[in-house]
Amino acid sequence: MKDVAKSTGLSIATISKYLNGGNLLEPNRIAIEAAIRKLGYRVNEAARGLKTNMTMTIGVIAPSFNSLYFMMIVSWIEKTLTSYGYASIILDSRLDKANEMANAGFLVNKKVDGIIALPLSSNGAAFRFIAKEGVPLILMDKPVRGLSCDLVKVENRKGMYEAVSALIGLGHKAIGLVSMPKDTYTAIERMKGFRQAHEEAGLPVDDRLIEYEDVSMMGGRLAMSRLLDSKSKMTAVIVNNDELSFGALQVIRERGFSIPGDISFLGFDIYGIAEAFNPALSVVDQPIDALGKHAAELIVKRVTSGNKAEYETISLEMSLCLRGSVRKL
Incomplete structure (x- = not known):
């Protein structure tokens, strides 16, 4: 500890505070960490823990x-x-x-x-x-x-509200939803936004276009299969999660439907790979x-x-x- 103090010009008390997890000014923290690397100093974690x-x-x-x-x-x-x-x-x-x-x-x-x-x-x-x-x-x-x-x-409710509002603004009136189980916090909050956007646009929510499934690719396949089997006039679908999205996309393509020609697609939380799809996927992402x-x-x-x-x-x-x-x- 004395060597680290000497190398940085800081007091032993400051070095001790750093080693014990205390808050320091950023320049002091940087200087101490640089000195530790240079000197090859190793903290005895067991002793510090005691x-x-x-x-x-x-x-x-x-x-x-x-x-x-x-x-x-x-x-x-x-x-x-x-x-x-x-x-x-x-x-x-x-x-x-x-x-x-x-x-x-x-x-x-x-x-x-x-x-x-x-x-x-x-x-x-x-x-x-x-x-x-x-x-x-x-x-x-x-x-x-x-x-x-x-x-x-x-802000799950707001995120879904903005997604549905955007689709309605593009002329979509029959919007499907594939969601995680309905009793989960995320599903509840996003459903509030889904219904709010419809209500403000003067559109009814068609509950036949809402499917809930366990969060998995198979869940996405099952939910999307039921939506397509319903023979509804759905022109767009929102899928509430990445794993559900991948399963839903598989079924849409296996059934011969075109995206976005037959069905517009918007997914939640599809990170890093949304642009790798053809066409690139529309998404609502979290920071x-x-x-x-x-x-x-x-x-x-x-x-x-x-x-x-x-x-x-x-x-x-x-x-x-x-x-x-x-x-x-």
Whole structure:
């Protein structure tokens, strides 16, 4: 520690504060990290943990590693936590509530300094358990009923409202919807926006054009098959998630329908590959980088405050991008 202090010209107290996870001026942090790299200094994490009662480790619980959306968020969380000197333990609930509870118990027993979680549902017994154990907790994507804690989410209702309004503005009046199960927070919020856009345009919502399925490619296939089998006059379809979208697209093409000639297509959360399709897919995207950064910064703030900071809710805008998969009637 003395060598790092000598190399940077900073006091031993400042170096100690950095090593123990305290907040520093950015120039001081940069100087200390440069000196640590130059001198090959290694922190004895076990010894520091005994002294500070901190492990410098944050747990992250994701619903499914199969979703590109979730894994991109987790990547930004991990990247941001690393910049603050925290390691990450990242666990997959595999869309199973029993796994979610087991993951919560594992992280609590590991004595991580805090947990960032994307809950499977708003019931969230696993996260009430975490809070009861006194572990700092940040929720993402959706709140848990009856639990007060920090939350980072997007404006789902507004995102869907803008998507439907854009399609209506292009002349579409029979708009289908493929959604995750209707009792999920995201589905409920987006349905509010779906109905609001129709109501403001003076159009009825045709419930025959709304299909709910489990979040998977097979779910997308099943829901889109039912919509096409209904022989409706649907001219456009919105699909609520990337995995559902991929399954729906498969069925549309297998049935010989043209996009956008026969059906205009708009998907949610199709990251990085929407333009690789022909035609390029119209999408409503979430600010993945900002979501991950905000969640990581909030957990660091909560941990360093001794879990005493005021609870915050950060709600971010979604962005609509119309491409070749949507046409004007």
